[in-house]
Amino acid sequence: MSLFSCEGLSLSEPPRFPLSIVLDSMPDAVMILDGDIRVALANSSARELFAAEGRRLAGTHLQELLPDICFLGGGPLRRCASVGDEGMRACELPEGRYCRACEISLSADGDSPRVLELRMQRVALDPSGAHICVLRDVTERRMAERRLRSKQRELERILDAMPAGVWMLDRAGNCCFENLAARRIWAFASAQADVAGRRAWRVEKDGQRRPVTTLADLCGDGAAAPDRGAMEMLDIFGPGGNYKSLLISEKRLSPGDDGHDGDDDSNHLVVIQDMTDHTRLAKAARLQDELSLSVFNSSTIGICVSDTDGCILVANPTLCELVGYSEDELLRLTVRDITWPSDWTNACEARVDALLSGDQTRTAYEQRYRHRDGHPVWVVVDASLLSDPATGPTYVLGQVIPIDARKQAEGELAVRDAALDIAQRTARFGYWLWSPTERTFTCSGEAARLLGVASQTGGSPWALAGNVHCDDRGLLYSALNCLLRDEMMLDLDFRIAAPDGSVARVIHMRGETAQSDGAAPLYVGTITDITERKRVEEELRASQRDLRQLQICQEQRLEDERRRIALELHDDLGELLTGLKMGLSAIRLRHAGNPALLGEINGIKGLVDDSFRVVRRVASNIRPPALNVGLIPAVQWLGQEFESRNGIRCQVNIDLDEQIRLPDEIATPVFRVIQETLTNTARHASASCVSIQLSIDGGQLLVDVRDNGIGFNPEAPGCNKHYGLFSQRERISALGGTLRIVSAPARGTTTMFSVPLEEES
Incomplete structure (x- = not known):
């Protein structure tokens, strides 16, 4: 029979054993209540419970003993002081069944209130409606529960402050508890979602990754678990696709751990550490080590590490190849052994001492190493000190660059x-x-x-x-x-x-x-x-000035000679021809009756007339008489003479004052250049028209001679070497002027030159 079982008990029938003995043996306070909910019988525990109150139990209404209990509609109610009567909750008492446990508070003067657990049950087969009321003192249990909850909250705060994630899993793999770090690491509430779909893998000892689908998979085989407490790696990808590497440490917590046997209620404690940064740094460090080793071995620069005494500890293949030693041979040598003897001077030792003493942390210098074959090898050595602040200089790192080709x-x-x-x-x-x-x-x-x-x-x-x-x-x-x-x-x-x-x-x-x-x-x-060149140029210019001056003098003498010859031809020979003609006329008169003689005389007279014309032409060619009058009449006469002699129309345009008379040393060379130009036109141009233009502009005499002939290329080789063109340029240059020829095939030819005039001119 259960502790609270009273089946078959009736107050109208005498019990087989004294009821008081039975009730007194119960550890809980038990009271038999009549139909009015008054105490009919109470055991010793009930009497002790209410003894401090100094009350008489028999006949006392239960509500008087327990003021927090009231009855509405025949059922007991627990009064909730916080919400008043409206918050009272009815507790039905079906016949033969217990009501729910109801905790009430019992206060005593000077003592802390006690917490009682109240259970009531109607007595079966009792028409009077008797009840059994059981009161259990749960004060210490509730206090223990409060202390436990306080400790649990304190533990949760401690676990939440931990950087590592902590899970408590039941046997089914459900999360009973997790701290804040676990939620941050897992990126979602573990109690609300499985690992499935989160793309998580367990990293096995052989390096293989096995998918993890539930939280229970984190604990391995729950029953066996031979390696409890062992740590393993778990790789996960969170909801955002971010990769995380976790270190999982799991321990099975079973009731056997506290002295009881059984595995049914075993839990698992899982500690999670986010090793993503550590793993990344470890991989980076490993990669850096591999990269450093690869750079060291594949570097085109010789690298070695020596101790403070100069003994070589490490050397890369480039340095070994540079000096012709194997690595094992090189490690048995010192830096001085591979240095060219004459290069290990006091200055070299001073550099090493300054480096080791800390005066310098790095030094670079050029020197020669001695190859194993005996020939020197030029290198640049960059030495730096590797030191520990606590122990001082430890090693010397040397970087050796071959510079034989540079030397x-x-x-x-x-x-x-x-x-x-x-x-x-x-x-x-x-x-x-x-x-x-x-x-x-x-x-x-x-x-x-x-x-x-x-x-x-x-x-x-x-x-x-x-x-x-x-x-x-x-x-x-x-x-x-x-x-x-x-x-x-x-x-x-x-x-x-x-x-x-x-x-x-x-x-x-x-x-x-x-x-x-x-x-x-x-x-x-x-x-x-260019001092010497300038001196030669100046001398050349002076020589050219002298030559031009000489040429001017020669031209002037030549013109004077031409004038004299022309005058002599005109005066002397003309006078003789005139006298001959007069003599022939006298003979013709004396022998007018001799026809034969008259015919001879007339023939001789024709010869004399021809001689007159030849003399005039020769005299004009040597020195035109018009030139004695001035340049303008001479150019006009030259145009008429050119047109009549060659049948080429010649147009002369004079834009000068007829009163202007140029000096003979200017007029004569200008006339000769125009004359030479017309001669070249008649010989080579095949022109039908020629124009001559004379004008003055800005103190310069401008002359322009144009024809509509076949033209030529002035830049063609040899054109400027013709004597005619050369003499024209020299005549104008002697006057301080410039001459330019513009021509092209089938475009005619234009000869332009200018001569500076003095104010007196």
């Missing part, structure tokens, strides 16, 4: 530089480089000597102005500004002044842009000493 190239370059310097000094020629952006101006040694500067490197070419002749500085400034604006290339002659102000030398400076297209501009150029 050979430097030697060849030095020879070429020496040859170039000799060639520049011999040719008196140098070069320069100018970078306005970097503010550097560099020139060769010969260029610096020619420019009179002490250094081959300066800030800008503007600094050269101090050595330039004061009259040429403006030209230099203007040319450099034009070069900077990319308006034109630099091509300038200027003079270098001596300390006494005289001209030391004449320099030709030439330069242009070497690079552009968005890059920093760089200008390059040359410097040439």
Whole structure:
């Protein structure tokens, strides 16, 4: 029979055993209530329970003993002080059944209130409606439960503060508890979702990944679990597709752990650590180690690590190949053993001492290593100190770069530089480089000597102005500004002044842009000493002036001689021919009756007339009489004579004042050039029309002779070497003028020249 079972009990029948004995043996407070819910019988535990109240139990209504209980409709109610009578909850008492447990509070003066668990049951077969009321003191149990809940909340706060995730799983794999870290790591509430669909894999010992579909899979085989407490890796992909690597540590918590047997209620404690960053860093460190080893072995630079005594500890294959030793052989040597003996000097030891003493953390120098075959190998050594702040210098890292090819190239370059310097000094020629952006101006040694500067490197070419002749500085400034604006290339002659102000030398400076297209501009150029050339040019110009002056004198003498010959032909020979003609006329009169003689006389007279015409033509060709009158009448006569003799229409346009009379030393050469031009037209042009234009503009006599002939190419080889054209240019040049010929095949020819006139002219 159950502890609270009273089946078959009736107050109208005497019990087989004394009821008080039975009730007193019960540990709980038990009271028999009549139909009015008054105490009919109470055991000793009930009497002890209410003894502190000093009340009499028999006949006492239950509500008097327990004020928190009230009855509505015949059923007991628990009064809830927080909500009043409206919040009272009815508790039906079906016959023969227990009501739900109802906890009430029993207060005693001076003592803490006690918590009682009340159960009531109607007595079966009792028409009076008797009840059994059982009261159990659960004060200590409730206090223990509160302490347990407090400890549990404290434990939850501690677990929530942990960085590692913690799960408590039951045997079915359902999550009973998880801390905040577990929710953050798993990215969803574990109690609300399975691992399935979350793309999680367990990393096995052999490196294979096995899918994890439920939280129970995290605990392995729940019954066996021989490796409880072992750690393993789990890879998951969260809802956002982010990868995580987790370290899982699982332990089965069974009732046997606290002294009881049985596995039915066993739980699993799962600790999760997010190892994503650690795994990533480990992979990065492993990759960096592999990469460092790969770089060390495959580097084209020799690398070695030595201790502070110079003993080589590690060397890569490049260094072994560079000095001709195997790695094992090299590890038995020191740095001094592979250094060329004459290169291990006091300076070298001083560099090593400075490095080891901490005065320097890095040093670089050039020296020779000794190859195993005995020949030297030029290298650049970059040594740096690897030290521990606690223990001081530990190792020396050396990076060795072979520079044999560079040294050979430097030697060849030095020879070429020496040859170039000799060639520049011999040719008196140098070069320069100018970078306005970097503010550097560099020139060769010969260029610096020619420019009179002490250094081959300066800030800008503007600094050269101090050595330039004061009259040429403006030209230099203007040319450099034009070069900077990319308006034109630099091509300038200027003079270098001596300390006494005289001209030391004449320099030709030439330069242009070497690079552009968005890059920093760089200008390059040359410097040439043209002092001797200028002197020769000046002498040549003086010689040419003397030759032209001589030519003018010769032309003047020739014209004087032509004038004399023309006058003699006209005067002397003309006088003789006139006398001959007069004598023939007298003979003709005396012998008028002799027809035969008259015929001979008439024939001789015709010859005399022809001689008169020949004499006049020859005299005119030698020196036209019109030229004695002036250039204008002479050109007009020349046009008429050219048209009548060659049958080519000649148009003469004179835009000059007829009162203007040019000096004979100008008029004669101009006339001769026009005469030579018309002669060339008649011989070669096949023209039908010629025009001659004379005008004055700006103190210049302008002459323009055009024809509509077949033309020619003035640039063709040999055209400028013809004596006719050469003599024309020389005549005009002697007068200080210029002559230009414009022509093209089938386009005719135009000869234009100008001669400066003096104000007196």
